[in-house]
Amino acid sequence: xxxEKIRKDFACLEQKPKPIYFDNACQSLxxxxxxxxxxxxxxxxxxxxxxxxxxxGQKVTEEVRNARIIAQKFLGAKSPDEIIFTRNTxxxxxxxxxxxxxxxxxxIITDKEHNSNLLPWQKLAxxxxxxxxxxxxxxxxxxxxxxxxxxxxxxxxxxxxGTSIPAKEIIEIAHRNGALVLLDAAQSAPHTEINxxxxxxxxxxxxxxKMLGPSGxxxxxxxxxxxxxxxxxxxxxxxxxxxxxxxxxxxxxxEKFEAGLQNYSGILGxxxxxxxxKQIGLDNIHRHExxxxxxxxxxxxxxxxxxxxxxxELRSGIFSFNINKMNPHDVSMLLSKSYNIMTRSGxxxxxxxxHANNLPGSCRASLYFYNTxxxxxxxxxxxxxxxxx
Amino acid sequence: MIxxxxxxxxxxxxxxxxxxxxxxxxxxECVFRRITLKxxxxxxxxxxxxxxxxxIMKHSPKLAxxxxxxxxxxxxxxxxxxxxxxxxxxxxxxxxYRYGNCYGPESTAFCPFGAFDETTSxxxxxxxxxxxxxxxxxxxxxxxxxxxxxxxxxxxxMCPYTQEAEPIIKxxxxxxxxxxxxxxxxxxxxxxxxxxxxxxxxxxxxxxxGMYWEYHDKLFERGATCGASETSIAMLKDIAKxxxxxxxxxxKCLDTRKYQQxxxxxxxxxxxxxLTGTPTFFIxxxxxxxxxxxxxxxxxxxxxxxx
Numbered sequence: 001x002x003x004e005k006i007r008k009d010f011a012c013l014e015q016k017p018k019p020i021y022f023d024n025a026c027q028s029l030x031x032x033x034x035x036x037x038x039x040x041x042x043x044x045x046x047x048x049x050x051x052x053x054x055x056x057g058q059k060v061t062e063e064v065r066n067a068r069i070i071a072q073k074f075l076g077a078k079s080p081d082e083i084i085f086t087r088n089t090x091x092x093x094x095x096x097x098x099x100x101x102x103x104x105x106x107x108i109i110t111d112k113e114h115n116s117n118l119l120p121w122q123k124l125a126x127x128x129x130x131x132x133x134x135x136x137x138x139x140x141x142x143x144x145x146x147x148x149x150x151x152x153x154x155x156x157x158x159x160x161x162g163t164s165i166p167a168k169e170i171i172e173i174a175h176r177n178g179a180l181v182l183l184d185a186a187q188s189a190p191h192t193e194i195n196x197x198x199x200x201x202x203x204x205x206x207x208x209x210k211m212l213g214p215s216g217x218x219x220x221x222x223x224x225x226x227x228x229x230x231x232x233x234x235x236x237x238x239x240x241x242x243x244x245x246x247x248x249x250x251x252x253x254x255e256k257f258e259a260g261l262q263n264y265s266g267i268l269g270x271x272x273x274x275x276x277x278k279q280i281g282l283d284n285i286h287r288h289e290x291x292x293x294x295x296x297x298x299x300x301x302x303x304x305x306x307x308x309x310x311x312x313e314l315r316s317g318i319f320s321f322n323i324n325k326m327n328p329h330d331v332s333m334l335l336s337k338s339y340n341i342m343t344r345s346g347x348x349x350x351x352x353x354x355h356a357n358n359l360p361g362s363c364r365a366s367l368y369f370y371n372t373x374x375x376x377x378x379x380x381x382x383x384x385x386x387x388x389x
Numbered sequence: 390m391i392x393x394x395x396x397x398x399x400x401x402x403x404x405x406x407x408x409x410x411x412x413x414x415x416x417x418e419c420v421f422r423r424i425t426l427k428x429x430x431x432x433x434x435x436x437x438x439x440x441x442x443x444x445i446m447k448h449s450p451k452l453a454x455x456x457x458x459x460x461x462x463x464x465x466x467x468x469x470x471x472x473x474x475x476x477x478x479x480x481x482x483x484x485x486y487r488y489g490n491c492y493g494p495e496s497t498a499f500c501p502f503g504a505f506d507e508t509t510s511x512x513x514x515x516x517x518x519x520x521x522x523x524x525x526x527x528x529x530x531x532x533x534x535x536x537x538x539x540x541x542x543x544x545x546x547m548c549p550y551t552q553e554a555e556p557i558i559k560x561x562x563x564x565x566x567x568x569x570x571x572x573x574x575x576x577x578x579x580x581x582x583x584x585x586x587x588x589x590x591x592x593x594x595x596x597x598x599g600m601y602w603e604y605h606d607k608l609f610e611r612g613a614t615c616g617a618s619e620t621s622i623a624m625l626k627d628i629a630k631x632x633x634x635x636x637x638x639x640x641k642c643l644d645t646r647k648y649q650q651x652x653x654x655x656x657x658x659x660x661x662x663x664l665t666g667t668p669t670f671f672i673x674x675x676x677x678x679x680x681x682x683x684x685x686x687x688x689x690x691x692x693x694x695x696x
Contacts, residue, residue, distance in 0.1 A: 329435055330457075337443020338453075385450040389457045 001284040007370050009033065009276075020341040020375045025159050025187060025318060025348075025366030027209040030273070034212055037272035041265040049264055050238060050255070060264055067271030068254070074274040075204065075221050076195030082227065084220040084254040085267050089186040090116040092205030092220030093153070095257060096182050097121060099230040102129045105150030108179070110165070111356065112136040112158050115349045117184045121153065137165045139173060146177035154181075156188035160350045161308030162293075162318025162366075164188065171200050180226070186210055189219075190368070191289060191316055193282040196221050208266065212273035217266040220257075227253040234259035285369040289317030292367045292376050299380040303387055307362050317367035320348075322359070323386050331363040331386060339382045341365075341375075390464040391437050392419035392429060394471055487684045494685035495675055512578055512667075514660050521661040522674045525572040528655065529592075529601045531562065532570035538693045540686075541572045541671040543659045546589060546608045547582035551668040554680040555609045558670075561686045568694060573605065575655040576667050584621050587643070589652045591625040594642035598634050607632065 007013050009031040013021070021029060041063070047056035049064045068080040077083060086092045097107075097120035107121050111133045121131040129150070134141040136158065146152065152174040157164040167183060174181045182203040185194060189204075190211035196204055203226070208217030222230075232239055232250055236259045240248040250256045277285070294312035296319050301310055304321040308314070323331055332345030346361045347354045354361055365379060396416035402409040412433075419429035429435075438460050446453035456463065481491035482502065491500035523541050542558065544551035562571055575592075577585035588608055595604030607628045622643070629639040642648070662671070670677040672689045 327435070329432060330439060333436060333439030334443050334446065334457075337439045338446040382446075385446060385453070388450060389454045 001280060001288060001369065003288070003370060003372055006280065007372075010370055011035075013370065017340050020339065020371075020378060022365040022367060022371065022375075022379065023342045023344045024190075024368040024371075025162075025210070025364060026344050027207075027215065028190060028212050028368055029370065030212055030214065030269070031276055033276050034214065034269045034272045038214060038265040038269040041268050048261060063268050063271075064262070064264060067267045070271040070274050071219050074194075074278065075189070075219070076197045077221055078197060079224055081253050082196075082221055082224050084222065084227070084257045085262060085270075086205070086218040086220050087216050087263075088116075088207045088209070088218040089184055089205045090218075092203075092218055093117055093182065093184060094120050095220055095233045096151075096153075096203050096205075096222070097124050099233050100151065100180070100226075101229075102150040104128060105148060105179075107131040108142065108145055108149045108152045108154075108174075109133055110136040110154050112160060112350060112353045113155055114159055114184065114186070115351065116186070117153055117155055118352060137163065139166060139169050142170060143173050143177075146174055146179050149174070149177065149179040152179050152181045153184070155184040155186070156194075157185075157191070157316060158308075158350075159187045159318075160348050160353060160362075160364075161320045162187070162315035163308050164192075164314075164316065167201070168199055175200065187316075187318075190277070190285075191282065192286050202226055208270040208273065212276055213270035214263075214266040214273075216263055217270040219270075222253075224253060227257070232256050232259075236260050238262075280369060286316070288369050289367045289371075292371055292373065293317055293319055295373060295376045296365065296380060300383055304383065307359075318364060319367075320362045320364040321383075322362050323383070323389070326386065326389060328361045328363040334386060335363070335379070335382050338385075339378055341379055341382060390423070390434075390461065390468050392416050392423055392434050393468050394464070395433065395437055396420050397471065397475075487682065488688065489679070489681040489685055494677055494681060494688050512576075512580065512665060514665075516660045516663070518661065520663050521658070523574065523658050523662040523671055525570070526574065526655070526658065528572050528574045529596055529605075530570055530572040531602065533567065534570060536568060536570040537696075538565070538569040538673055538690055539572065539671075540569055540690075541574060542668055543574050543576040543655070543662070543664055543671075544668040545576055545578045545582060545585050546592070547585040548578055548667045550666075550680045552609055552612055554668045557680065557683055557686070560683055561690070564683075564687070565690055565694075569690060574658065575652045576659040576664060576669075577652060577656065578667060586649070586652050587621055587625060589655075590646060590648040591628070591639075591643055593648035593651060594639050595629065595632065595634060597642060598638065600632050600634055603632055604628060604634075 010029045011032060012029055013019065041060065045056040045059040047054065047060050049057065049061040051057065065080070068083045068085070071083045072080040084095070086095065093116055107124070107129060109117060109121060109131055125131055132145055134145055142152070152170065154165055154170065156167050171181045180202040182205070183201050185204050185206040187210065188194060189206035194204070202223050204221040206219050208219070209215040239251055239256050239259045241251055242249045290313055293315060297310070297312040300321070304323055307320040322328060328345040332343045335341040335343055344364045344366070348364060396413065399409050399413035399416050403413040415431050415433050419431060419433045422429050442453050442457050442460070445456055481500070484493055485491050485500060485502040488494040490496050491502055492498050523543070525539060525541060558571070562569065575589035577589045579585055592601055592604045592608060595601055611624065611628070625643060626636065626640060629636055666678065668680065672686070673693045675689050675693070677685055677689065
């Protein structure tokens with residue numbers, strides 16, 4: 001993997017002063033290929049998909065279908081019909097929480113969930129579907145609680161510290177106990193190879209903006225047999241085959257879940273992003289991130305208050321930390337103002353975990369394949385200076 | 390507390406550029422919240438802090454660490470300095486409005502508000518001797534000789550600032566009629582105004598015929614209309630004619646420059662009194678330099694009368 005060559009695909013990295021973008025867990029940068037694909041839609045065939053029979057309409061329908069096939073292959077799904085385009089992971093999880101028939105059965109989540117995989121269940125609990133939490137990655141605790149659960153909904157990789165759950169094992173436990181599994185793959189899909197068929201997962205949601213795709217794009221994977229049984233989420237244009245003043249006949253999947261005019265440019269951009277990632281290779285990406293994270297961890301791991309395990313290998317590309325009693329926002333802003341290093345600070349939408357652990361938040365450096373060792377050296381130098389504060 | 394400074398700075402900048410208005414509003418909200426002992430919601434204070442310390446950090450990590458640690462204390466110091474400066478500026482502005490000088494009626498120090506608002510015509514002197522307070526000498530005066538307050542004006546008839554001060558001093562003298570004595574002494578700025586000395590001499594020639602103040606007033610009425618010496622002399626004689634003076638006697642007095650020594654003595658006395666320009670007023674030896682508002686004179690005169 002030639003990082004220097006890859007970096008040339010990202011126009012924003014050519015800015016002066018040189019930006020050091022370490023906020024990839026929030027959203028990644030976009031290569032020219034993605035931006036050009038989006039522009040292609042607006043410049044060449046800016047029409048509606050699936051409903052207009054003119055040339056542009058046919059073209060955009062074909063392009064959207066291609067993007068769906070790319071996403072299907074990217075996730076290893078059986079059929080492109082199992083791919084629903086959403087706005088983001090949050091929407092995907094909400095769709096499942098609102099449309100799955102829980103039959104009064106509980107939902108199991110972990111204690112380290114992003115608000116996207118907590119609030120939908122809090123909302124659902126008000127309708128009589130309770131939810132329980134188990135410690136993140138603790139399969140024994142899960143095994144004990146899964147009995148009587150309708151769904152196990154967990155983040156594959158924590159956006160807080162980069163640790164991952166043993167997804168395969170958890171799915172097996174859940175299935176053994178008759179529970180379905182929804183994986184929040186927002187932080188894993190951009191960094192590791194996922195094959196939903198091999199995993200056997202029932203639902204999986206991820207966001208385009210974290211994996212080189214445009215903002216406002218996401219994917220919800222669902223097993224076709226499950227999606228077929230689920231009622232519609234949002235309804236309206238293109239979600240029905242036919243309607244009268246009092247009735248309507250729902251479309252088949254995936255259209256029945258894609259209400260209204262879609263973000264065609266975004267979907268096409270997302271397709272281009274997934275192709276780009278495949279071309280680089282997710283294994284290469286993961287290896288590169290871990291190498292960079294190890295470099296940072298070796299230099300700073302015992303000097304800062306690291307959140308998560310000490311081993312960089314277990315934290316993927318995330319280095320979440322605090323410096324003594326410094327406010328994490330101060331740390332992040334100082335890194336930005338002094339060395340143009342962009343990190344994220346605060347509770348990273350995992351307020352519940354921070355409150356439970358009585359922590360004010362953290363500063364999070366999240367790496368991606370276009371980050372370099374030189375950038376890590378600068379980051380280490382800057383943090384070392386802050387340690388003297 | 391940096392929000393307070395930010396508010397004033399952004400509010401000032403917002404006057405000139407709309408792009409600063411949201412920042413000014415944000416700073417105001419931040420100040421309001423800090424006053425009510427709540428944290429600033431928009432983290433403006435933290436952003437400013439990071440901006441400042443981030444810049445320092447690259448050059449001097451130690452100084453950055455110090456600034457970070459004592460940022461609140463430093464902010465308070467800056468707030469105190471800013472409020473003091475503001476109060477001092479307002480006080481200076483009030484003084485300038487009331488007395489025409491930032492520092493009060495008697496000050497001759499440089500006032501930034503009046504940087505483009507000159508009130509005197511200057512003169513450069515080489516005099517390095519001691520200050521010698523001016524006396525009325527034998528110069529023309531108005532008002533009781535035993536008045537508690539004596540105002541001695543050193544003026545030049547051709548100086549625009551002396552001309553500007555004339556209605557002011559008239560108003561002052563009307564107000565304090567019977568309470569003050571006014572003496573006019575000549576300080577002709579020959580270097581700036583050609584033949585200014587002739588005007589002063591002419592007034593003294595008119596004084597011989599008991600018409601000093603009438604001639605003095607006429608000179609100010611005509612203003613600085615005199616240029617070349619011939620025109621100037623003709624005008625001076627014309628005024629004498631207008632006042633129905635004995636023209637022959639006046640012309641002889643003027644042509645022979647009878648009062649040249651007298652005017653020179655006034656000028657030298659002015660130099661010894663460390664004059665730097667006209668008009669300069671000595672009110673019982675307290676100085677007012679330049680054309681100042683009536684209030685500036687009133688303040689000093691009232692204080693002298695109250696002694």
